[in-house]
Structures are given as C-alpha cells and as structure tokens.
Amino acid sequence: MTDPLALDPVLPERERSKLPFNQDRPHDERYQAFEAHVLAGGKIEAGDWMPDEYRTSVLRFVEMHANSELMGVLPERDWIMRAPTLRRKLALTAKIQDEVGHAQLLYRVAEDLGKPREAMLDDLLAGRTKFHNVFHYPTRTWADIGVIAWLVDAAAIVAQQALRDSSYAPYARTMKKICWEESVHIMHGRDVVVTLAGGTASQRAMVQEALDRWWPPLMQMHGPRSDRATDRDLHWRIKAKTSEELRQEFLGIYVPRVRELGLSLPDPELRLDPETREWRYSEPDWAELRSVVTGHGPASEARIGFRIAQREETRWVRETVLGPAVAA
Numbered sequence: 001m002t003d004p005l006a007l008d009p010v011l012p013e014r015e016r017s018k019l020p021f022n023q024d025r026p027h028d029e030r031y032q033a034f035e036a037h038v039l040a041g042g043k044i045e046a047g048d049w050m051p052d053e054y055r056t057s058v059l060r061f062v063e064m065h066a067n068s069e070l071m072g073v074l075p076e077r078d079w080i081m082r083a084p085t086l087r088r089k090l091a092l093t094a095k096i097q098d099e100v101g102h103a104q105l106l107y108r109v110a111e112d113l114g115k116p117r118e119a120m121l122d123d124l125l126a127g128r129t130k131f132h133n134v135f136h137y138p139t140r141t142w143a144d145i146g147v148i149a150w151l152v153d154a155a156a157i158v159a160q161q162a163l164r165d166s167s168y169a170p171y172a173r174t175m176k177k178i179c180w181e182e183s184v185h186i187m188h189g190r191d192v193v194v195t196l197a198g199g200t201a202s203q204r205a206m207v208q209e210a211l212d213r214w215w216p217p218l219m220q221m222h223g224p225r226s227d228r229a230t231d232r233d234l235h236w237r238i239k240a241k242t243s244e245e246l247r248q249e250f251l252g253i254y255v256p257r258v259r260e261l262g263l264s265l266p267d268p269e270l271r272l273d274p275e276t277r278e279w280r281y282s283e284p285d286w287a288e289l290r291s292v293v294t295g296h297g298p299a300s301e302a303r304i305g306f307r308i309a310q311r312e313e314t315r316w317v318r319e320t321v322l323g324p325a326v327a328a
C-alpha cells in the first residue's frame with residue numbers, strides 16, 4: 001500500500017529554508033546555526049552539513065529501527081505455514097512483506113548517513129547492535145500472531161507517528177509511508193484477536209494466555225523513564241516524545257480496547273489515576289529488558305542464527321549480481 005504523501009519530492013534548494021551551512025563559516029558558528037535551525041523546527045537533509053554527534057545519533061536510532069523491522073518478521077514467519085485459513089495466510093504474508101520493505105527503506109536512510117549496509121548487517125549478526133526486545137521472544141500459538149500484529153505494532157506506531165516530524169527529513173518522510181502500512185497491520189491483528197475472543201472457550205483461553213505472556217515485554221518496549229532535559233535525541237528533535245509519554249499514550253488508547261473485548265491484563269496495579277489522568281502500573285522488569293536486548297532473550301540465539309544461515313545461503317546471489325562483470 002503506497003501513501004501518496006510519502007512520495008513528496010525533496011524540496012528543491014531554492015524552496016528550502018536558507019541554511020547557513022556555508023563552508024566558509026568557522027565550526028562553532030556553523031554548529032550554532034545548525035542548532036538554531038533545528039530548534040526552530042527546521043529540517044535536515046542527507047546532503048546538509050550536520051555535526052558528527054547529530055549524524056551518529058540519527059544513525060544509531062535509524063539503524064536500530066531497521067534492525068527491528070528485519071528481525072521482527074521472524075516470529076511471524078514461523079506461522080505462515082500454520083495460518084488457520086488461506087485468507088489469514090495471505091494477510092500474514094503481506095504484513096511480513098511490508099515489514100521487510102520497512103527494513104529496506106530504513107537501511108537506505110541509514111546508509112546515507114555513512115555506514116554501509118554490509119557493516120550494519122555485520123554488527124547486527126555479531127550482536128554489536130540491537131533490535132527491539134519483543135522480537136527476542138518465541139511465538140507459541142496462533143493467538144501470538146494476533147497479539148503481535150495488534151499490540152506490538154500499536155506500541156510501535158505510537159512511537160513512529162511521533163517520528164513523522166523528526167528533524168531528519170529523510171527519516172520523517174519514510175515514517176509517513178511506514179505509518180500507513182503499520183495502521184493496516186494493526187487492523188489485521190485486531191481482527192485475529194477479536195475473532196479468537198469471540199470464538200470457542202479454548203480460543204478465548206488461547207488469546208488470554210498470549211496476552212498474559214506478551215504484556216510484560218510490551219510494557220518494557222518503550223524503555224525506562226528518561227529525563228527530557230538531558231535527552232539529546234529530543235533536544236535535536238530526532239524524536240519527539242519520551243519513553244514514558246509513549247507508554248502512557250499506548251496505555252490510554254489500548255487498555256480500554258483490550259478490556260472491551262472482555263480480556264484482562266495481567267497487572268493488578270494497572271489503572272488510570274483520576275487526578276493526574278496518568279496510568280499507574282507495576283514497575284516493568286528493566287533487568288529483563290537489558291538482558292533480552294543484549295542478546296540473552298529466549299529466542300535471541302535462534303533468530304540471529306537463522307539470519308546468519310540465510311546470509312550465507314544467499315551470498316552467491318550478491319556476489320553474482322554485485323561482483324565484477326565476467327567477459328563472455
């Protein structure tokens with residue numbers, strides 16, 4: 001599905017804000033001009049001058065996002081051959097194809113910041129870079145497919161919608177297209193969950209069990225609270241919201257939606273504080289989050305191992321296509 005907005009061309013030079021990125025300015029002056037431009041809501045294009053710290057921060061952010069899209073298809077891939085109907089199989093396959101496409105788009109954005117794709121894959125497979133915690137867990141039942149597409153994608157879209165206004169323009173443009181597709185994934189996931197919740201007693205039990213298992217990783221997914229004042233990604237408007245703001249937004253939209261299906265969430269502390277209008281919840285297990293994202297999750301080794309094997313198996317294709325031409 002293509003969002004026409006995502007196809008907006010890059011503005012020609014004359015239409016862009018007049019960025020004083022002139023080479024003849026001394027470094028400090030140029031840095032200040034960059035900061036003033038970004039803080040005033042200005043955008044940065046791949047070819048603009050940017051401080052190394054900004055380039056590195058955007059790269060780290062986009063690379064982890066790309067890794068997550070790429071690794072995130074593996075838990076779902078396990079269920080393509082086990083989807084209960086042809087329609088479900090088609091929907092799941094289309095979603096997986098979208099996610100791989102997201103990885104492709106994001107690796108291209110990251111490449112423009114100076115890190116070759118091969119180096120990004122090397123780092124991912126050697127465990128030097130990370131991907132989101134939720135993709136380190138196994139998928140045990142068909143209900144997991146519904147819960148992932150509905151709630152994992154929902155938690156992700158809350159963050160991604162806020163990135164459509166990122167100061168790094170190529171990332172912001174890419175997020176517009178990705179958000180359109182993610183919203184379709186959420187509808188697909190909700191449909192799977194609603195069907196199971198309205199099905200037999202064992203289907204209902206299956207979806208409740210999946211929800212109970214996925215809730216703790218979902219609560220960890222946006223990360224621990226951080227201080228807005230010291231977060232440089234926020235300062236430079238690479239992202240717009242803190243972890244806690246994203247978690248509150250996710251809870252505000254999705255807790256009522258889960259409960260209206262007659263399903264429960266496995267946290268006795270979870271409630272909306274009527275005075276502050278903030279959600280209260282049991283403290284997520286941050287030690288588990290740290291251990292999982294550093295490659296010690298229940299399915300981390302299998303997922304990385306699968307990617308290593310796939311890369312090896314497809315090496316000949318890359319060598320053939322990208323290698324030097326051979327005389328006939």
Ligand SMILES: [Fe+2]
Nearest residue numbers: 069098099102
């Ligand atoms: Fe995606």
Ligand SMILES: [Fe+2]
Nearest residue numbers: 099153182185
């Ligand atoms: Fe998605």
